[in-house]
Amino acid sequence: MTPQSFLLSPELAEFVRRSADPPDDVVTDLVAETAAMTAAGDGRPTYQVAVEQAALLTLLTRISRARWAVEIGTFTGLSALAIARGLPEDGGLLCLDRDEHWTAVARRYWERAGVADRVELRLGEAAELLDALPLRPTFDLAFVDADKTGYAGYVDALHPRMHPGGLLVLDNTLRAGKVLDPQDDDDRAIASLAASLAADARFDTVLLPVADGLTLLRVR
Ligand SMILES: C[S@@+](CC[C@H](N)C(=O)[O-])C[C@H]1O[C@@H](n2cnc3c(N)ncnc32)[C@H](O)[C@@H]1O
Numbered sequence: 425m426t427p428q429s430f431l432l433s434p435e436l437a438e439f440v441r442r443s444a445d446p447p448d449d450v451v452t453d454l455v456a457e458t459a460a461m462t463a464a465g466d467g468r469p470t471y472q473v474a475v476e477q478a479a480l481l482t483l484l485t486r487i488s489r490a491r492w493a494v495e496i497g498t499f500t501g502l503s504a505l506a507i508a509r510g511l512p513e514d515g516g517l518l519c520l521d522r523d524e525h526w527t528a529v530a531r532r533y534w535e536r537a538g539v540a541d542r543v544e545l546r547l548g549e550a551a552e553l554l555d556a557l558p559l560r561p562t563f564d565l566a567f568v569d570a571d572k573t574g575y576a577g578y579v580d581a582l583h584p585r586m587h588p589g590g591l592l593v594l595d596n597t598l599r600a601g602k603v604l605d606p607q608d609d610d611d612r613a614i615a616s617l618a619a620s621l622a623a624d625a626r627f628d629t630v631l632l633p634v635a636d637g638l639t640l641l642r643v644r
Contacts, residue, residue: 472500496578497570522547551577562585596636599637618639621641
């Protein structure tokens with residue numbers, strides 16, 4: 425089972441899940457395979473986006489009419505699959521992750537879902553891969569779900585590479601509530617990023633209390 429919102433009772437979380445588009449066989453199998461991997465100590469159970477969050481990513485991709493997208497933090501590929509499904513056939517998603525083993529699982533499911541031709545995966549340190557991208561507006565949508573202490577740098581590196589009106593989506597921006605009482609560097613990084621983004625003239629900013637918190641930044 426993928427992580428549910430810590431803000432909801434288990435019953436309400438189940439109601440929310442059932443009220444979104446139901447996952448198809450590809451998503452169901454990817455969630456099951458990832459759950460088996462993480463139960464065996466390969467990755468963490470909280471890594472994968474929630475199924476209802478995946479449905480939201482597809483919807484956000486469609487309503488923003490994104491054609492070119494970038495993801496930082498791919499793991500076994502559920503969020504990337506959701507974004508790729510929202511893109512037009514001539515669009516593309518660039519995935520950045522440093523782990524070859526987890527992203528090999530992702531590649532299998534993108535193939536199975538028929539979106540592999542829309543997804544390019546680059547392996548390495550996300551900050552270096554981002555710096556190597558041309559410094560011009562390229563992307564309509566970005567999803568950030570990697571190391572939390574890197575988020576501020578990713579936002580700065582992504583901003584000049586996004587079209588005006590483009591959408592940046594940051595995951596885990598409530599840190600299971602620990603933004604109010606930070607316990608580690610990850611919590612502190614996300615809490616301080618929230619304060620700086622609220623005053624950041626580059627974006628229209630909203631934090632949605634969905635799953636573990638999803639911050640939406642529209643490039644002005
Ligand atoms: C939370 S998981 C991503 C989950 C994914 N979005 C999904 O829906 O399944 C974080 C991923 O970020 C990658 N990652 C963490 N820090 C990174 C870095 N500095 N550079 C590249 N990848 C990184 C990890 O290898 C891992 O696959």
